[in-house]
Amino acid sequence: MSELRKLLALIRKDLLTEFRTKEMISSMLMFALIVVVIFNFTFDPGSRATAEAGPGILWVAFTFAGVLGLHRAMVHEVERGCLHGLMLAPVERGIIFLGKAIGNAIFIFLIELPTFLLFSVFFNIDFWKGLDKLAVIFFLGTIGFAAVGTLLSAISVNTRTREIMLPILLFPIEVPVILSAVNATAGALAGKNWNEISGWLKLLAGFDLIFLLVCFVTFEYVLEE
Amino acid sequence: MNASPAVSPTPAIEVTNLVKTFGTFYALRGVSLQIAPGESVAIFGPNGAGKTTFLRILSAISRPSSGEIVINGQPLGDGTLSIHRQLGVIGHQSFLYDDLTAEENLQFYARLYDVPRPSHRSQEVLAEVGLRERAKDRVRAFSRGMQQRLAIARAMLHNPSLLFLDEPYTGLDQHAASMLTTWLSRLRSERRTILLVTHDLDQGLALADRVVIFLRGKIAWEKAARELDQHTLRQLYFDLVAGAERRFGATA
Numbered sequence: 001m002s003e004l005r006k007l008l009a010l011i012r013k014d015l016l017t018e019f020r021t022k023e024m025i026s027s028m029l030m031f032a033l034i035v036v037v038i039f040n041f042t043f044d045p046g047s048r049a050t051a052e053a054g055p056g057i058l059w060v061a062f063t064f065a066g067v068l069g070l071h072r073a074m075v076h077e078v079e080r081g082c083l084h085g086l087m088l089a090p091v092e093r094g095i096i097f098l099g100k101a102i103g104n105a106i107f108i109f110l111i112e113l114p115t116f117l118l119f120s121v122f123f124n125i126d127f128w129k130g131l132d133k134l135a136v137i138f139f140l141g142t143i144g145f146a147a148v149g150t151l152l153s154a155i156s157v158n159t160r161t162r163e164i165m166l167p168i169l170l171f172p173i174e175v176p177v178i179l180s181a182v183n184a185t186a187g188a189l190a191g192k193n194w195n196e197i198s199g200w201l202k203l204l205a206g207f208d209l210i211f212l213l214v215c216f217v218t219f220e221y222v223l224e225e
Numbered sequence: 226m227n228a229s230p231a232v233s234p235t236p237a238i239e240v241t242n243l244v245k246t247f248g249t250f251y252a253l254r255g256v257s258l259q260i261a262p263g264e265s266v267a268i269f270g271p272n273g274a275g276k277t278t279f280l281r282i283l284s285a286i287s288r289p290s291s292g293e294i295v296i297n298g299q300p301l302g303d304g305t306l307s308i309h310r311q312l313g314v315i316g317h318q319s320f321l322y323d324d325l326t327a328e329e330n331l332q333f334y335a336r337l338y339d340v341p342r343p344s345h346r347s348q349e350v351l352a353e354v355g356l357r358e359r360a361k362d363r364v365r366a367f368s369r370g371m372q373q374r375l376a377i378a379r380a381m382l383h384n385p386s387l388l389f390l391d392e393p394y395t396g397l398d399q400h401a402a403s404m405l406t407t408w409l410s411r412l413r414s415e416r417r418t419i420l421l422v423t424h425d426l427d428q429g430l431a432l433a434d435r436v437v438i439f440l441r442g443k444i445a446w447e448k449a450a451r452e453l454d455q456h457t458l459r460q461l462y463f464d465l466v467a468g469a470e471r472r473f474g475a476t477a
Contacts (some may be wrong), residue, residue, distance in 0.1 A: 002339055005336060006336060006337055008334035009337060010337075012333075013322065013325070013329075016325065016329065017322055017324045019323060020324050020325075021324050044368060071430055076322075079468075080318055080319050080320060080321055080322070080323065081316060081318030081319065081320050081325075082320055082321070083320055084286055084314075084316070084318070084320060085320030085321075085334070085379075086337070087285075087286045088284055088286060088312065088314050089307055089334065089337035089338060090306040090307070090309040090310045090337070090339070091306075091337050092306070132268060158235050223286075224286065224287060224288050
């Protein structure tokens with residue numbers, strides 16, 4: 001119970017800080033929207049090429065904006081030694097990881113909604129039929145992305161080239177998550193039913209579970225030198 | 226090396242042959258130190274002597290390469306969380322969130338430390354450091370001195386029996402430094418175990434029962450503070466550092 005209270009305190013702290021400054025969300029959102037707008041210039045709305053590339057474009061926007069947010073969130077912790085403040089508190093390091101990962105996932109969810117709306121307008125996509133499936137895909141994809149991203153941002157933040165280091169470390173590991181999310185999104189947008197995309201969803205859920213467990217356990221070693 | 230004052234059978238901190246390496250670089254080379262409960266120890270040394278590394282390992286935020294550490298009878302590593310409950314750390318960084326108010330910062334840390342009635346306790350410590358009027362202000366708007374007072378409040382939230390201070394005077398003006406000294410004197414009079422790392426020889430000597438000088442990752446010298454005056458300590462410190470530089474080249 002005490003650990004749950006600590007977890008909630010960690011999440012509340014991140015949300016309070018961000019909603020007060022809106023520094024991270026605004027830059028993530030701008031970046032995601034710019035990606036969608038630029039790709040809109042490249043493809044004809046309603047064409048077959050658009051339908052094929054659309055889910056990929058969407059996840060490119062989510063993941064690149066997400067990297068920006070993950071990096072900023074960890075830099076905030078390091079700036080005044082706050083990460084050391086957390087490490088000095090009687091809190092399991094796994095709980096610190098969960099708090100940061102959930103906070104990051106919430107911020108990524110928040111930018112996914114307007115980005116997807118703009119995407120569907122620009123690319124002339126009728127998403128209403130697949131909305132429930134898309135909600136599940138975005139949820140699972142974001143959890144996996146935020147879990148690994150939080151762990152790796154704690155590693156990259158201590159390197160000299162930290163802005164570049166995070167995507168270099170992150171994207172190869174995230175391949176299964178992004179691949180599953182893109183394929184499941186393509187299926188949902190094409191009007192496929194749950195059964196037809198269940199393979200990708202299971203893969204996504206499986207990776208989420210593995211990544212969450214591995215990151216929860218290894219975060220302690222990442223924080224310590 | 227001179228004899229240290231007598232220590233009780235169960236030291237508050239017992240470090241045996243502590244070694245820390247970064248690749249091929251030895252930051253600590255077999256440090257052994259015992260600190261009695263309620264004792265105040267000042268650690269001096271030039272930059273790169275291993276003082277901060279020593280404190281970070283004792284705080285369990287960095288792992289030693291080898292050696293043993295026992296804090297209040299508990300080996301470090303077996304019960305890190307319970308040791309953290311007894312430990313308050315004040316560094317040259319505040320560990321405070323700029324965009325939270327003073328009150329929000331303290332309430333956040335109070336929850337992490339399982340402090341009962343976080344809101345009430347935050348108000349108490351804010352009053353103790355003279356920041357009650359600024360409770361609703363964001364830390365971003367605080368001067369360095371005010372931030373350090375708030376950092377003291379944060380470190381005292383859970384009423385720790387052990388206090389580690391890593392260069393707490395860094396960046397403070399004279400008024401803020403004098404306030405900090407008054408505070409540390411008070412904490413010392415409450416018989417908390419204090420480990421103070423500082424470059425300020427006079428402040429360190431005034432606040433310590435024992436002084437220890439680190440050089441090149443080792444304890445080069447230690448003595449009871451009552452047997453020293455400022456002049457003797459300065460002379461000795463500069464002779465030791467100059468001697469080390471002559472033998473091994475510049476360390477800082």
